Structure formats: structure tokens, C-alpha cells
Amino acid sequence: MSAAQIAIALWTLVLKEIKRFTRIWPQTLLPPSITMAMYFIIFGSLIGPRIGEMDGFSYMDFIVPGLIMMAVITNSYSNVASSFFSNKFQRSVEEMMVSPMPNWVILAGFVLGGMARGLGVGAIVTLVSLFFTRISVAHPLLTLGVVVLTAALFSIGGFINALLADKFDDVSIVPTFVLTPLTYLGGVFYSISLLPTFWQNVSLLNPILYMVNVFRHGFLGISDIPVGWALTAIFAFIIVLFAIALWMLERGKGIRS
Amino acid sequence: MAEPALSIRGLTKVYGNGFHALKGIDLDVEQGDFFALLGPNGAGKSTTLGVVCSLVQKTAGRVSIFGIDIDRDFARAKYHLGVVPQEFNFNQFEKVIDIVLAQAGYYGMPRSEALPRAEQLLKDLGLWDKRNGSARMLSGGMKRRLMIARALMHRPKLLILDEPTAGVDIELRRSMWEYMRRINREEGTTIILTTHYLEEAESLCRNVAIINHGEIVRNTGVRELLAELDTETFLLDLSRPVEQVPHVEGFEVHKVEGAQLAVVVHRGQRLNDVFAALGEQGIEVVSMRNRANRLEEMFVSMVEQGNEMQRELDGAEVSK
Numbered sequence: 216m217s218a219a220q221i222a223i224a225l226w227t228l229v230l231k232e233i234k235r236f237t238r239i240w241p242q243t244l245l246p247p248s249i250t251m252a253m254y255f256i257i258f259g260s261l262i263g264p265r266i267g268e269m270d271g272f273s274y275m276d277f278i279v280p281g282l283i284m285m286a287v288i289t290n291s292y293s294n295v296a297s298s299f300f301s302n303k304f305q306r307s308v309e310e311m312m313v314s315p316m317p318n319w320v321i322l323a324g325f326v327l328g329g330m331a332r333g334l335g336v337g338a339i340v341t342l343v344s345l346f347f348t349r350i351s352v353a354h355p356l357l358t359l360g361v362v363v364l365t366a367a368l369f370s371i372g373g374f375i376n377a378l379l380a381d382k383f384d385d386v387s388i389v390p391t392f393v394l395t396p397l398t399y400l401g402g403v404f405y406s407i408s409l410l411p412t413f414w415q416n417v418s419l420l421n422p423i424l425y426m427v428n429v430f431r432h433g434f435l436g437i438s439d440i441p442v443g444w445a446l447t448a449i450f451a452f453i454i455v456l457f458a459i460a461l462w463m464l465e466r467g468k469g470i471r472s
Numbered sequence: 473m474a475e476p477a478l479s480i481r482g483l484t485k486v487y488g489n490g491f492h493a494l495k496g497i498d499l500d501v502e503q504g505d506f507f508a509l510l511g512p513n514g515a516g517k518s519t520t521l522g523v524v525c526s527l528v529q530k531t532a533g534r535v536s537i538f539g540i541d542i543d544r545d546f547a548r549a550k551y552h553l554g555v556v557p558q559e560f561n562f563n564q565f566e567k568v569i570d571i572v573l574a575q576a577g578y579y580g581m582p583r584s585e586a587l588p589r590a591e592q593l594l595k596d597l598g599l600w601d602k603r604n605g606s607a608r609m610l611s612g613g614m615k616r617r618l619m620i621a622r623a624l625m626h627r628p629k630l631l632i633l634d635e636p637t638a639g640v641d642i643e644l645r646r647s648m649w650e651y652m653r654r655i656n657r658e659e660g661t662t663i664i665l666t667t668h669y670l671e672e673a674e675s676l677c678r679n680v681a682i683i684n685h686g687e688i689v690r691n692t693g694v695r696e697l698l699a700e701l702d703t704e705t706f707l708l709d710l711s712r713p714v715e716q717v718p719h720v721e722g723f724e725v726h727k728v729e730g731a732q733l734a735v736v737v738h739r740g741q742r743l744n745d746v747f748a749a750l751g752e753q754g755i756e757v758v759s760m761r762n763r764a765n766r767l768e769e770m771f772v773s774m775v776e777q778g779n780e781m782q783r784e785l786d787g788a789e790v791s792k
Contacts, residue, residue: 216547216580217580219580223580223582224577224578224579224580225672226577227573227574227578228574228577228578231570231574234570238565241547274665298583300616305563305564306560307527307555307561307562307563309527309555309557309561310574310575310578310622311552311578312525312526313526313527313553313578314550314575314578315526315546315547315548315550315551315579315580316578317547356777378518389768406555429482467529471527471529472522472527472528472529
């Protein structure tokens, strides 16, 4: 395919993905807005004042970046996992496989679609948070960079999950039993400096901690971990997972007999 | 000499469970042909076509589409290929128009070119009025036509139809046959068809391959194959009903209904002997026809008559 044809194919796929999650907005865009509003009300407004400051900021200001990041992670992941698995289930993935589209375009199309939903929901949650607090962004470029990279990383993760999944249950196992606990334990609601040294070290094995902290650093200018190191790690994870997903696609894992 | 539209050499497929689906088949389909690939369930038809469409990974062998080896440049070969699978394989929740436009996009077709093409195909296949509806709201026949429209969006030179009329009513099947004939005749599209309806292959195809247990057992012209048929069943309409099935020496005779008999005639037997034997028993034959397609013909005729009456009624309504 020529570069122009590849651009058309990629845009077609991205647009199709965006149309999909906007068409079913009561399932994709509305629930995270309501859930996050609940978090802001309960943890931020009701319990937050009793907790006091966290790392020198009000509790509401502390949890806003973490909650935005949590929404981005879960939505990027679930979008690609459910959309690609649904394509497998309905066999509409064959539309793409019989076409001359290179595999990397298929992968990139779904990943960009997942990023669009993750970032879209992140933007909605940010808007919701404005009802509860004033947001100031200390490092705008860093904030944007890390949220985009995180959305990309978890979209690729969702794609791999969908390739490996044989039934719908398989696409909900990772979000329920891996992503959610890691996100809750990834410093969304607390600073790891509150933990005993042992649990602080255990927390450092959680990759989501780095993303949440860098994102919070972008907003507030504070972080539990070195920002440069965290960015490098996220970037490396993206490259490794993209290569694995592409290799699986080339081998026809889960889609070719 | 032009390259074959499809050339297969030594194609072998062994599935992970050890099942030997294809045992080194060779097959050529010439450009412009209307070709039938026949065989019982599990014979290897869909596996063969799956390899050609890149949905199944081959174990060994070579496949070329218009001279392009799929191992060397599958992407270029795929431009020539349109596929209508046996099962519905589109997102049922998408709009009809979005499904065909997305397919064009996957082939890198600009929207300015894809829109008029989609309009033409959806009109040709009677789906234009349904373009903004969800695909799941279409009837089974419409869904099949949608898959044909989708497969033709990028103007493929080779169209693969895997049991395209399975479960489709007779009237619609006829209209689909007519459409396939048209694109084969007028646009020169090479068509490969798998089907369980032998009359479909008989009616549409010029050449046929029969596959069984992963091997091509026959590859010949349809006429040549039909000439080899050993038996044929004729329906005889009688002037009056018969109580018992008459005995005709050397022929198998069944009573279909009171005044109709079915006679199985083997190759080399003469129908004159049947008429003579029935005549001796005082049974008069009024008319006779081949059993194949009789019900279909009658049904199509009834539907067409019904349509004509409806058109007349509509005309009368307008003229009031």
C-alpha cells in the first residue's frame, strides 16, 4: 500500500473505533463520569477535609490527578480489549484480515481508538473535577505526555488481552483482578510515604504507581519517584508490548487457524 | 497466455489437532471463469478458500492470485480479491453504509471514490433504502447481499463466494444468481463459488472441481460432468389417477400423488420403453418434465405472477 492508502486505512479504523464508543456513550462515557463524581464527592468533599493535607496539598487536589489517570487507564484498556474481542467474536476482524492493510496499521488503529476513549474520558473527568476544585497544572507538557503514553500503553495491553481471549469473561479478568487493584494500590488515594518501608519497596514494583506519580507531578509538582526514570520505563514498556502485539498478530494468534 | 486468476500447487493444511484438511491439492481457475468448488461438509472447500483469503495459514504449497505469489506479496494479491464468506462477518450494530465504506477505507480507497461506489452497489443490490439502518435489522437475504456489496467495493478481479445462497429463499437466490452472472459477464470478474446446491453450480458455472477428504477428485467442465450423470428422474402427469404403482420392467417407478408418477431412468435406458409399458396398462401420460428445479420454477413463476398482479393493481390505483 502507498503511504496515502495506509493513511486512509488507518484513519478509517480510528474513526470506526471512535464512532463505536461514542455510539454507545451511555456504556462508555457516562459511567466513568458518574463514578468519578462520586469519588470527588465522597473522598474529596466529605472525607477529605478530615484527612487533612497529603504531601502539602488538600486531599481533593491530591486525588484529582490519580482519579483522572485511573479513568484513562481503565478506559483505554477496556476499549481495545472489548472492541477487538467483539470483532473476533463477530468475525468482523476478517474484514481487516482479507484486506491489504499491514498488521501494524490494524494494531495502531485499535490502539489510537483506545487512546481516544481513554483521553476523552480523562478530559470528561477533568471537567467534572472542576466542579469540586480549581486545577492548576505545574508542567503542562509533562502532564500531557505522560497521559498520552499511559493511554497508549494500556491500549496495547488491551489488544494483547483481546488476542488471547477465547470468551467474554477473558476480557474482564485482567481489568477486574489486575488493573483495578494495581490502580488502587498505585498511589491514587495516598502517598506511598505513608507506608512502612517494606510496603513502600513493594509498591515500587507496581508500574501504575509511576504513571500516577508522574502525572501528579505534572499537575502539582510533587512526586514519590524520579520522573525521568518513570517516563523512560513507560516508553520502554510501550515499545516492548507493541512488538509483542505485532508479533502475535503476524503469527495470527487467536485469529487465524 | 494470461496468468490464471488463481493457481494452487501442492496446497497442504494440517491443523493443530493433526487433522489433514488438504493433502497437496493442485487447482487452476482461469481469468473470467465462473468456477464451482463442490464437496461435502468437511471436504476442504472452506480451508482452501481460507488459505487464499489469508484466514487460514497453509502448511505447505504455493498459491498465486493473477500471478502474484501470496508468500511474496500478499498485500498486492489481496487487491484483486473479494470475499463473501459463508457466515455473516460484519459488525451487526454498524450502519449498512458504514460497513461498506469502512471496507473501501481498508483498501485505501478515498472517500470521494468510495461514496459513489457504495451508492451504486447498494442500489444494485436493493439495499440503498436501508443504508442508514443498523445491519442487524436486515433480513438474512439482505445481510448476504450486504456482504456481496462489501466484497465488491474495491472492484476485485476475483470474487470468492462461499455458499452465498445458503438459507436464502428461492426468489432471492434467483436474483443473486442473475447479479453474479452479470458481474461475471459484463465486468469480467472471475468468480469461484462453493455451494451445496448442485443446480446452482449447474446453472451458473462453466467449470467445476470436486474436493473430498482434502483431495481434488474431479476437475472438469460442468457440461462434461452433467453428461456423466447416471440417473435422471422424470415426473409423468397422467390423464387420470392410478390406484397402484404400475410395474415397468427394468425401471424404478414411484407414485408422487394420484395422477403423477416419478420414473428413475438410468443411462442407456429409453423413455419410449416406459411409455410403451404404461400404454399397455392403459395409463395415458399427458405431460412430462425433469424433476430438478420444478418446484423452484413453479415458485418463481407464482411470485412473478403475484408481482405482476401487484404492479397492475398499483397502476390501477394510480390511474384512479
